[in-house]
Amino acid sequence: MTFTTRFAPSPTGPLHLGHAYSAILAHDMAASRGGVFLLRIEDIDRSRARPEWEQQIYDDLEWLGLRWPEPVMRQSDRLPLYDQALDRLWAQGLLYPCTCNRKDIAAAASAPQEGAPLHGPDGIIYPGTCRKTRIPGQPVTRDRPRNIPLRLDIAAAARKATTSAPGTSGFQEFGADPNGESGLINFTRDELIRTVGDVVLSRRDMGTSYHLSVVLDDAEQGVTRVVRGQDLFDATRIHVLLQTLLGLPVPEYFHHRLIRDTGGKRLAKRDDARAIARFRDDGASPADIRAMVGLDQPRPVSSSAS
Numbered sequence: 317m318t319f320t321t322r323f324a325p326s327p328t329g330p331l332h333l334g335h336a337y338s339a340i341l342a343h344d345m346a347a348s349r350g351g352v353f354l355l356r357i358e359d360i361d362r363s364r365a366r367p368e369w370e371q372q373i374y375d376d377l378e379w380l381g382l383r384w385p386e387p388v389m390r391q392s393d394r395l396p397l398y399d400q401a402l403d404r405l406w407a408q409g410l411l412y413p414c415t416c417n418r419k420d421i422a423a424a425a426s427a428p429q430e431g432a433p434l435h436g437p438d439g440i441i442y443p444g445t446c447r448k449t450r451i452p453g454q455p456v457t458r459d460r461p462r463n464i465p466l467r468l469d470i471a472a473a474a475r476k477a478t479t480s481a482p483g484t485s486g487f488q489e490f491g492a493d494p495n496g497e498s499g500l501i502n503f504t505r506d507e508l509i510r511t512v513g514d515v516v517l518s519r520r521d522m523g524t525s526y527h528l529s530v531v532l533d534d535a536e537q538g539v540t541r542v543v544r545g546q547d548l549f550d551a552t553r554i555h556v557l558l559q560t561l562l563g564l565p566v567p568e569y570f571h572h573r574l575i576r577d578t579g580g581k582r583l584a585k586r587d588d589a590r591a592i593a594r595f596r597d598d599g600a601s602p603a604d605i606r607a608m609v610g611l612d613q614p615r616p617v618s619s620s621a622s
C-alpha cells in the first residue's frame with residue numbers, strides 16, 4: 317500500500333497560514349517516504365462553496381510549490397455515493413429523521429432533568445428527542461425520507477460496530493491529541509454515547525455531512541495517513557465508527573498543532589489578513605511562508621545519503 321496523505325480544504329474562503337501548514341506538512345510527509353500527496357475539494361456546502369475560492373486553492377498551493385495527481389476529487393461529484401452509504405445505514409436501522417433546530421436542541425438539552433448540556437464534536441450533544449419516538453434498530457419507514465436531516469443512532473451504531481475487544485475501538489495517532497497523547501487511542505462504546513451523541517449524517521440541502529463524506533472519500537482515495545488539525549481530533553471517533561460500520565479501512569491519523577494568531581486565537585477563514593494570497597501580494601516567498609509556520613524546505617534526498 318502506498319503511503320498516501322491528503323489535504324482537503326473547503327472552498328469557502330481564502331487559505332490562510334493554518335491551511336498552508338496543514339498542506340505542506342501532509343505534502344512533505346508523503347514526499348519524504350516516496351508516497352503520494354492528494355488534494356480533495358470539500359464542497360458539499362453548496363451555499364458557501366464558490367468556484368473562485370476553489371481556483372484560489374489551486375493557485376495558492378501551486379505557488380507554495382506543492383504538486384498532486386490530477387484529477388482532483390471533488391465532493392460535489394460524489395453525491396450518489398454518499399446517498400448509497402446512507403441507504404445502507406438506513407436499511408440497518410441506524411438512522412432516524414430529525415428536524416429539531418438549534419433552539420429546540422438547546423432547550424431540550426438544558427431541561428432540568430438533563431443537567432448542564434454537554435458538548436461533543438458537533439456542538440451540544442443531541443438529547444435524543446426524535447430518537448425516542450422510534451423503535452430501536454428498526455427503520456422508521458422502509459423508504460428513507462429525502463431532504464430531511466438524518467441522525468445516526470450512536471448507541472445502536474456502536475453496538476453494531478464493536479467487533480474486536482469488548483466494547484472498544486481505536487486508531488493510531490502519529491501526531492498528538494490536544495493533551496499531547498499519541499499512539500493507540502482507544503475509546504469505549506459508552507464514551508461514544510456519552511461524548512459524541514447522535515450526530516447528523518445527512519444535512520438538509522446537502523444530502524450528506526462532513527463526517528460521512530470524509531470517511532468515504534479517504535477510503536476511496538486510498539489515504540493511509542490523514543493529516544489534519546487537532547480541532548478535528550474529537551471527530552475522529554465518529555469517523556472510526558463509520559469506517560467500521562461501512563467496512564472501510566481505518567487509516568493512521570496525524571493531528572497537528574493549530575497555527576494561531578499573535579493573540580493566541582485560532583485562525584479562521586475570515587482572517588483575510590493571514591491569507592496566503594495576501595502574504596504573496598505583499599512580496600513574501602514560499603520559503604517565507606514555510607518559515608512562518610515552522611516548516612523548513614526539505615533537503616533534496618541525495619543518493620549518497622545514508
Ligand code: GLU
Pocket residue numbers: 324325326358530543544545548
Ligand atoms: N474540509 C475540512 C476543513 O477545511 C477538513 C477536513 C479534514 O481534513 O478531515 O476544515
Ligand code: ZN
Pocket residue numbers: 413414415416445446447
Ligand atoms: Zn429532532
